Amino acid sequence: MNEPRCEEHRHDLTCREICEFMMAFLDGELPPEERAVFEEHLSLCPPCVQYLDSYKKTIALGKQAMADPCGIDAPRPPVPDDLVKAILAARKKQA
């Protein structure tokens, strides 16, 4: 038998709704009842499980990609001399 597709099951929530509530689910903001329905959907719907997995990975990848603004990825981009001078001159005016 083929792997059951999502729409062949009866769900109280559609995939669209699962997608909508995903952040609240991850933040632990769903009331217990809704959480149970959400989890039930996941137990029956591999595409939503995959989506949830990639959603979580997206957040993690973003954090890693931006972790170190001047690390090995971007070793101290040059700041124009004129800009440094303008900043220091503006300080004098400010004082």
Place this chain on the structure above:
Amino acid sequence: MLADMAESSPTAAGTPGSATDEAGLLARLRAGDDAAYEELVVRYAPQLLTVIRRYLPEEHDAQDALQEAFLSVFKAIERFQGDSSLATWLHRIAVNSALMRLRTRRRRPEKAIEDLLPRFAEDGHRADPRAVWSIRPDEASVNRELRQMVRAAIDELPESYRTILLLRDIEERTTEETADLLKLSPANVKTRLHRARQALRELLDSRLGETAR
């Protein structure tokens, strides 16, 4: 004398960025030492500019925001308590300055986010089976190319969504703080963050789903 300390060996002045080094620099800044101000700008401008560019891709906007950030720093340096490291404090000021510039400059039309949101069949269920991401969650910490790819994808997000994603997921500001900074309701921040993540996921999917399929 004092100005020469900047040129002295790291062991004498403390390793750049270390607590002793920071304390020394702060003391000289508070004493109004011009050389210390120059040292501060030269040392921190590159990383602050990098952070600001995430919010303001256009270079002249970014440079203006950097200048404004340093002016705020100069004004506030007396009040800096050292609760966080100097670098962390400067970073926060730079982000705030970038946001200020985003608010005040002329709004540019932005891409619609809808094209980057997931699609569903009419009955609300997923129309197609999705590609699996076999990538490990921490892969980007060891893979430079992947980090660059992710940064490029973040840059592709519509501006208002990118800003929220940066503040919430990268800067780890709270929903309330983000709402405050952007003059939005917390509910609006949540909705937009979720959309921004979905859109970023979509952008990454075409690259990561492929290799993982």
